[in-house]
Amino acid sequence: MRLRPICLCTSIFGVLTACSALSEDTAAARSARPLLRAQAPGFYRMALGDFVITALSDGTVSLPLDKLLNNTTPEHIEALMARSFQTLSAEISINAYLIDTGSRVVLVDTGAGELFAPRAGGELFTNLHAAGYRPEDIDDVLLTHVHADHSGGLVVGGKMMLPNSLIHVHQAELDYWFDVQAEDRAPAHQKHSFPQGRASMVPYQIAGKVRPFKGAIELMPGIRTVEAPGHTPGHTFYSVESAGHKLVIWGDTVHCAPVQLPDPSVTIQFDSDAKRARAQREATLSDAAEQRYTVAAAHISFPGLGHVRRRGNGYEWVPQAYGTTLALSQADCR
Numbered sequence: 001m002r003l004r005p006i007c008l009c010t011s012i013f014g015v016l017t018a019c020s021a022l023s024e025d026t027a028a029a030r031s032a033r034p035l036l037r038a039q040a041p042g043f044y045r046m047a048l049g050d051f052v053i054t055a056l057s058d059g060t061v062s063l064p065l066d067k068l069l070n071n072t073t074p075e076h077i078e079a080l081m082a083r084s085f086q087t088l089s090a091e092i093s094i095n096a097y098l099i100d101t102g103s104r105v106v107l108v109d110t111g112a113g114e115l116f117a118p119r120a121g122g123e124l125f126t127n128l129h130a131a132g133y134r135p136e137d138i139d140d141v142l143l144t145h146v147h148a149d150h151s152g153g154l155v156v157g158g159k160m161m162l163p164n165s166l167i168h169v170h171q172a173e174l175d176y177w178f179d180v181q182a183e184d185r186a187p188a189h190q191k192h193s194f195p196q197g198r199a200s201m202v203p204y205q206i207a208g209k210v211r212p213f214k215g216a217i218e219l220m221p222g223i224r225t226v227e228a229p230g231h232t233p234g235h236t237f238y239s240v241e242s243a244g245h246k247l248v249i250w251g252d253t254v255h256c257a258p259v260q261l262p263d264p265s266v267t268i269q270f271d272s273d274a275k276r277a278r279a280q281r282e283a284t285l286s287d288a289a290e291q292r293y294t295v296a297a298a299h300i301s302f303p304g305l306g307h308v309r310r311r312g313n314g315y316e317w318v319p320q321a322y323g324t325t326l327a328l329s330q331a332d333c334r
């Protein structure tokens with residue numbers, strides 16, 4: 001049999017022609033579909049003893065830090081942000097936390113609902129569904145405080161989003177946000193929080209679903225309140241313990257971790273009592289570093305689960321190690 005001679009030049013030309021046709025096809029295909037920008041579903045689970053904790057993202061909000069942070073300078077903020085490879089317009093996470101005790105499903109904070117729309121927030125219920133829960137499954141809501149990004153998800157479009165839930169909140173929060181004189185005294189940039197807070201609470205009050213508490217108490221087995229006044233008058237943490245493991249869920253102790261951990265004296269415009277909030281933050285960070293428990297933080301980058309350790313005169317954040325087999329709390333590794 002006679003083999004046909006192969007012309008090398010023709011063959012290379014053929015390959016090149018084919019390649020160029022392929023790259024034209026790929027470019028055409030690429031231009032035909034838009035870039036995908038949606039983030040992964042925002043939930044993350046960890047085991048805490050016999051409980052399962054699910055961090056839920058309500059999204060992020062871009063905040064002008066130099067305009068919001070006080071008791072500092074724009075240069076100091078910029079330098080601290082640069083140390084964390086970030087700029088003055090940081091993306092701040094809005095996190096909520098679901099505690100499944102096996103007998104109760106408890107949600108700590110509810111995200112912003114529609115109150116930051118269309119700019120940010122409002123993703124909590126999408127992520128709740130993605131995590132395998134329905135709003136009707138939630139037995140209890142524990143509010144750290146009544147600011148929009150923590151209670152806004154209670155009511156959307158005038159409708160109660162968590163109709164089966166009892167709402168637990170410090171009595172001092174209700175007293176403050178329903179106090180007309182406090183609203184009159186509040187600086188202009190805080191006034192909008194009063195009607196927003198009332199709009200989130202009133203439908204549940206009418207339905208007889210609000211359960212105010214005072215002091216440091218056990219709300220239910222394994223979940224205790226920790227009073228942390230300053231950011232708001234009834235600002236509260238929730239301490240969760242199961243089978244010897246402990247998680248403390250913060251409200252607004254840290255708004256911007258790259259700045260307020262190295263320098264806890266930096267306050268924020270939203271503080272009702274900035275001096276008290278600063279002292280509260282310093283005590284909270286010291287306690288977390290000493291006691292080594294796991295922390296869940298509403299505004300530290302999602303999922304906001306991790307530990308605090310001392311660094312120099314301040315602190316730093318150590319994010320929880322990622323795990324796909326229900327990450328054990330750090331205490332399990334001791």
Ligand SMILES: [Zn+2]
Pocket residue numbers: 147149150251252298299
């Ligand atoms: Zn907040």
